[in-house]
Amino acid sequence: xxxxxxxxxxxxxxxxxxxxxxxxxxxxxxxxxxxxxxxxxxxxxxxxxxxxxxxxxxxxxxxxxxxxxxxxxxxxxxxxxxxxxxxxxxxxxxxxxxxxxxxxxxxxxxxxxxxxxxxxxxxxxxxxxxxxxxxxxxxxxxxxxxxxxxxxxxxxxxxxxxxxxxxxxxxxxxxxxxxxxxxxxxxxxxxxxxxxxxxxxxxxxxxxxxxxxxxxxxxxxxxxx
Numbered sequence: 001x002x003x004x005x006x007x008x009x010x011x012x013x014x015x016x017x018x019x020x021x022x023x024x025x026x027x028x029x030x031x032x033x034x035x036x037x038x039x040x041x042x043x044x045x046x047x048x049x050x051x052x053x054x055x056x057x058x059x060x061x062x063x064x065x066x067x068x069x070x071x072x073x074x075x076x077x078x079x080x081x082x083x084x085x086x087x088x089x090x091x092x093x094x095x096x097x098x099x100x101x102x103x104x105x106x107x108x109x110x111x112x113x114x115x116x117x118x119x120x121x122x123x124x125x126x127x128x129x130x131x132x133x134x135x136x137x138x139x140x141x142x143x144x145x146x147x148x149x150x151x152x153x154x155x156x157x158x159x160x161x162x163x164x165x166x167x168x169x170x171x172x173x174x175x176x177x178x179x180x181x182x183x184x185x186x187x188x189x190x191x192x193x194x195x196x197x198x199x200x201x202x203x204x205x206x207x208x209x210x211x212x213x214x215x216x217x218x219x220x221x222x223x224x225x
Contacts, residue, residue: 004067005164005196006032006055011064013050013219024050025219028064032212034163037190037197039207042216048200049168051216055198056089056166057081069163086114090157090195092186094169096149098141098156104128104148105137108156115160127155131185147178154182158189165190167199171206183209 013025025047032038040048053059054066057073066073069088073081090111091097098107108124117123128134131151141149150170157165170186171179183206190197199210207213215223 003034004031005034005036005069006198007065007067008055009065009067011051011054011066012062013047013054013059014062023219025054025216028221030214030221030224032196032198034196035190035194036212037187037210038199038212038214039210040198040200040214040216041202041204041207044202046216047219048216052166052168052198052200056091056164057085086111088163090160090162090165092150092153092157092165092167092170094172096141096146096153096173098149098152100141103138103140104133104144104152104155107141107152108159111156111160117160123159124155127159128152131155146174147181150174150178150182151185154185154189158193158195161193162195164196164198167197169200169202171201171203179203179206 008028008030011025011028014021014023028051040051042048054061057068061074068084071084073084105124105128108127109120112120112123125137128137131154133148133151136144136148144152167186171182174182186197187209189195201207212224214221
């Protein structure tokens, strides 16, 4: 039996707005096994990105529990959650989130330096070679195309071999050909290092490549298959 990478129990998320309580997510319960690939789908405003943020401990739940790699995030301070993320989690965002004053290699080295890991420069170079960017090590983000920036972001996310990778619309800003290449890399790396892949996407083709699909409607879980 596979170990659980992530478990959510009776999760609720609401916010107060103009003296009204707005329910964003309601009574979400699900489990994701280590090494699985999972797509979170649904229309805009259905709560997908909010759910992803709660899964990663980037936001606080209103009620319910989120357990990531055996750590109950809902019982932790922000500093404790940040430590869990540094040790277990990688991120890929639609907007790439590269630091503009760092080269491609320096961006990829950053999470290793945060963890005081050795040999960061060589490992960053090897990872960039893995995503086809060995000729771009010293280039800055503004010198790279959108597809190249997303490949740097992928290299940065995978270089520490995280237990879980969260990806929020990872192909959303890319043309179809480049998006397909990024998706191929995501799933190749997912298989190679057994990283649990959890992605938010509007792309049904990308969702179908995942082992499981979680569908949200108006903040409620309608299917998990």
